Amino acid sequence: MxxxxxxxxxxxxxxxxxxxxxxxxxxxxxxxxxxxxxxxxxxxxxxxxxxxxxxxxSKEELYQAVATTLFETGAAYMAERLRAAGTPAERLRTYLESNLRFITLNAAHVGATQRILQNSTTVQVIEVEDAAAPLRRLLQSGQDSGEFGAFDPEITALSIRAAIDMAAFLFLRHPDLDVEHYISETVALFLRAVQPAPAPSASASASAP
Amino acid sequence: MxxxxxxxxxxxxxxxxxxxxxxxxxxxxxxxxxxxxxxxxxxxxxxxxxxxxxxxxSKEELYQAVATTLFETGAAYMAERLRAAGTPAERLRTYLESNLRFITLNAAHVGATQRILQNSTTVQVIEVEDAAAPLRRLLQSGQDSGEFGAFDPEITALSIRAAIDMAAFLFLRHPDLDVEHYISETVALFLRAVQPAPAPSASASASAP
Amino acid sequence: MxxxxxxxxxxxxxxxxxxxxxxxxxxxxxxxxxxxxxxxxxxxxxxxxxxxxxxxxSKEELYQAVATTLFETGAAYMAERLRAAGTPAERLRTYLESNLRFITLNAAHVGATQRILQNSTTVQVIEVEDAAAPLRRLLQSGQDSGEFGAFDPEITALSIRAAIDMAAFLFLRHPDLDVEHYISETVALFLRAVQPAPAPSASASASAP
Amino acid sequence: MxxxxxxxxxxxxxxxxxxxxxxxxxxxxxxxxxxxxxxxxxxxxxxxxxxxxxxxxSKEELYQAVATTLFETGAAYMAERLRAAGTPAERLRTYLESNLRFITLNAAHVGATQRILQNSTTVQVIEVEDAAAPLRRLLQSGQDSGEFGAFDPEITALSIRAAIDMAAFLFLRHPDLDVEHYISETVALFLRAVQPAPAPSASASASAP
DNA sequence: AATGAATGAGGGTTCATTCAT
DNA sequence: TATGAATGAACCCTCATTCAT
CATH class of the missing domain: 1.10.10.60 (Homeodomain-like)
Structure with a gap:
């Protein structure tokens, strides 16, 4: 073999x-x-x-290597894509797209690492606690610029991360899933979720000439 | 002794x-x-x-009982609350609220069951595969009535379930978290996400040449 | 079996x-x-x-039990015999006799414990470092009373302990050895060794009437 | 590297x-x-x-070499010193001094070899069984010449060897020990022990009724 | 003469499970 | 019902030894 x-x-x-x-x-x-x-x-x-x-x-060291290599490749993958910034909405789109696409390409590695981090007491990854922190800051910057609506950025970040973290197992269970459709739908879903509330009913027609 | x-x-x-x-x-x-x-x-x-x-x-049978009792109490809890229906948006709100509140009250049980289901090969729960199915149908009915926008109901259902399934560990890690705030924010988040897209605003067409 | x-x-x-x-x-x-x-x-x-x-x-705990039971029975055996005190010479005789006789009766246990204490890093016995201390004090008391000669009590105590500690392996290697003879010879050997130096040649006849 | x-x-x-x-x-x-x-x-x-x-x-062969080199250098060291003979008492003194001084100079080697011989089943040294034989003959010749007292030469030889064999670990544990003092005290101790019993003193007979 | 890679046996330990009481 | 005693399989790990280079 x-x-x-x-x-x-x-x-x-x-x-x-x-x-x-x-x-x-x-x-x-x-x-x-x-x-x-x-x-x-x-x-x-x-x-x-x-x-x-x-x-x-030791076995733990092997598992640590599994986690470390994932985070190294993942960080490289995402850093490259997140460099080209833009509006908060564009950056949120890029964040989601690059995360999900990376997971698509490394579903088994991501899933295995999640299991290791859940079950091992010694394997650690840098900044494991605030995996949602960059996302939270992104959302806050969008709120500061008025592009995003009013919501709790921490809770929203956690919900978005939950969708991302679930993706590896989803892809593993459904290898034939239409990845591009999945990504674009998820992006659209959360972009809608962070939009400012539409102006009170009248304003829509009011803003139209 | x-x-x-x-x-x-x-x-x-x-x-x-x-x-x-x-x-x-x-x-x-x-x-x-x-x-x-x-x-x-x-x-x-x-x-x-x-x-x-x-x-x-056997130990597996004990674990099976852990899972089964959770789903029994959970089903009872939610069925009671979901019976009083309403518009799809109201039902989505009720679904999220009852789910999250149940998890709040049973965080350890929910978390333990999730670990069991992740790690055991034999413990099974009825309808584990389509845990998102009722939610998907709920979303579809909202789309059929025109109350919800156009999105992939399956993918949206999965994202909502991801947020719910993550909650147990969140509550366990942060026992002092403001549960009511968390629930209302999460409900609001996903209600925005399923709303129909606002009528194209004037500025959007204005920005197009 | x-x-x-x-x-x-x-x-x-x-x-x-x-x-x-x-x-x-x-x-x-x-x-x-x-x-x-x-x-x-x-x-x-x-x-x-x-x-x-x-x-x-654990295995270490088993070994610890081997050592502990030995020291318990040994302490009981010797305490009983050392209670009846007397002159330092008598007490030295009793110390040697009871030690050696106990070793005779428990040669395998003593030898095994010595091997354990030599090789294990965790098994410990109370007062392992100054096993010769009681003997040293005994010798010192004999010097204070003038019954024993002038010698370094620490070094002498160590030499006597060496003879005792070697005995277990000797008995194990030679099960047919005449134990009583061995004990009485060893006692006599060290009693001679601690005696005061004989008075200068002339004094012997001088002290005789 | x-x-x-x-x-x-x-x-x-x-x-x-x-x-x-x-x-x-x-x-x-x-x-x-x-x-x-x-x-x-x-x-x-x-x-x-x-x-x-x-x-x-093999590892055993390395350990065998550790033991062999020790006995080769040790034999050379002692043969040289024991050649210059003299009275049995002088030879006993020389035997003890050269042995202990050699051990002082090679404490780690001696200690390691003792551990190897204790623990290995295959490593062997020539004449390991009768390490005390030369000493026993020395004592016997002293008894034959009347210079030494009446004692069991085998048992006495074993006790002296015990004191010698213990010395390596003593020196390793206490590197700052006064070696010359230790040697002279040990020599004196065993010289006293082999001396003939003093002529019965007057007081002894006097105390007898 | 020397190394890194690889193996296989054996060691201590954990654990679900069985069973006599 | 309940317990302690016992088993055997599986686990991680260490280590002397072999071998290709």
Missing amino acids: RSRESAALSRTRRARREDLIAAAIQVISQDGYGAASLERIAREAGTSKGNALYHFS | RSRESAALSRTRRARREDLIAAAIQVISQDGYGAASLERIAREAGTSKGNALYHFS | RSRESAALSRTRRARREDLIAAAIQVISQDGYGAASLERIAREAGTSKGNALYHFS | RSRESAALSRTRRARREDLIAAAIQVISQDGYGAASLERIAREAGTSKGNALYHFS
């Missing part, structure tokens, strides 16, 4: 570690967090339990 | 089971799913591991 | 613990500290590894 | 072996026998586990 030693000589340390990280993601996604034993993961990676612990000094 | 149970001899089977269910919820909420061993749960319930397996033929 | 459930009903917790302690002593004495795995010890005690850890929460 | 060995390329096989032997002694002395893994020892020697097993075909 595993493409029979495709390039046996290039088996460098980094490659093995990546194999094991990929295997951990695969096993957790497929069989669940509870079934993800080192034995099972190592076998999935085409190696032995002992060797897995040669490359990672 | 523990031999002065004479007065409590009338403990019925059901009461013991409820003790164990409560203990399982307590241990999972407090120490995490991974730390919830039968030994630990039984001790929390004031009994022995052997006796726990006398009342529940 | 192990007298086939001689009195299966009296299998109380304490009895099992004593079985396991005895088995640990036996395995360490016979096969060495390094070969003493929990599996091996449990099998020797006629039970399983899992059950051994049911009665002792 | 560790690639600037170019200048040290002339490292001969023997030098590497000595490095590893020294490292084994260091690790056993510092971290204990149980913590002395090949990995740990090799790292201490500045090389790799694989290379350690290139120089010693």
Whole structure:
């Protein structure tokens, strides 16, 4: 299994570690967090339990690597896209689109990391507590500029994050889901939610010439 | 030790089971799913591991009971409140309010059940797959009546459910949170999100050349 | 093995613990500290590894129990004999005799405990550091009364303790050794060693009438 | 890392072996026998586990080398000093002094070797069983010449060896100990112990009715 | 001469489950 | 009903050893 030693000589340390990280993601996604034993993961990676612990000094460290690599790639992916700013609404759109598209492309990795963070007591990610903080600030800036309506930015940020965090499992359960439609619908949903309340009924016709 | 149970001899089977269910919820909420061993749960319930397996033929069955009792009480709670219908918007408000308020009152139970469903392979709940189905139908009826705007009811239902499902852990992590404020903000958020798009404002067409 | 459930009903917790302690002593004495795995010890005690850890929460705790029971019985044995005091010389004789006789009767237990204390990092015994302190004080009192000669009481105490501590392994290696002869010779050896230097040659005849 | 060995390329096989032997002694002395893994020892020697097993075909063989080198240097050290003989008392003094002084100079090596011999089943040293035999013969020759008193030479030899064998750990635990004082006191102690009993003093007979 | 990679056996520990009482 | 005792499987981890390079 595993493409029979495709390039046996290039088996460098980094490659093995990546194999094991990929295997951990695969096993957790497929069989669940509870079934993800080192034995099972190592076998999935085409190696032995002992060797897995040669490359990672503990199972927790392997899991930490799963989380860390996700956040590294995720941060790179999003930073690139969020650089091009704009109005708060545009930035909210970009935030949602890039988040959801990244999750689409890495659903198993994201899902596995969520399970790890939920179940492990030692694996930590920087700023785990305020994952919604950047979003909250974004919403506040939109309110300051008058572009967004009046709502509790913390609660709204949490609701948006909930929709994002749920997406990985949704994509995993429904691999045939129309991703672009899903993304654009979700974006539209929350853009409507943050819009200012329409002016009292009369104003609509009033503002029209 | 523990031999002065004479007065409590009338403990019925059901009461013991409820003790164990409560203990399982307590241990999972407090120490995490991974730390919830039968030994630990039984001790929390004031009994022995052997006796726990006398009342529940397996740990999975105990967990199943945790999930089942939650859905029974939850269904009763919500059915009562959803019976008094009204316009789709009113029903959406009622749906969100009753759901969130129920979660407020049973945060530990809800959170524990979510962990169980995430981690157990055998525990099942009726209609787990289409937990969003009633909500989707509610949204569709609102669209049919023209009260709601045009959006994908499935995706919207999923986003709303995500916000609801996240609430238990939020309440557990922040026990001092202003629940009524949280509920009313969340209701308002999603009511805005399902409203029909306002008639194109003058400025929108004005800004187009 | 192990007298086939001689009195299966009296299998109380304490009895099992004593079985396991005895088995640990036996395995360490016979096969060495390094070969003493929990599996091996449990099998020797006629039970399983899992059950051994049911009665002792860890292997270290079992080893701690080996050491503790030894020091308890040893202290009881010696306290009884040392109570009847006398001159320092008599007390030194009693100290040596009771120590060595106790070791004779518990050679395997003593040897196993020494191995445990040498190799374990966590097992501790009260006053492990100054095992020679009571002996040193005994010697000092003999010097104060003029009954003993001039020597460094600390160094002498250490040498006497060395002879005592070596005895367990000696008895284990030579089970047919004449214990009473060994004890009386050792007592005589150290009694000579602590005697005051004989008066300068002339004085011997001088003190004689 | 560790690639600037170019200048040290002339490292001969023997030098590497000595490095590893020294490292084994260091690790056993510092971290204990149980913590002395090949990995740990090799790292201490500045090389790799694989290379350690290139120089010693097994860990046991390395430990055997630790023991063998100790006995070789020890024998050379003592043979030189014991050659210049004299009266039995002088030879006993020399025996004790040279032994203890050698141990002073090689406390870690001696201590490590004792641990190895205690714990390993395969490492053997020539004449381990009768380590006390030369001493016993020495004592017997003193008795034959009338210079020593009447005592069991075997038992006395064992007690003296016990004091010697304990010294390594004493020196390791108390590096600031006054070695010369310790040696002279120990010599004096055992010289007194082997002396013939003084002629019965007048007071002794006087006290008898 | 030396290294990193890999293995497999064995160790201690946890835990759901069984069973006699 | 309830308990303590016991089991066996599975888990993570350590380690001496092998091997290709």
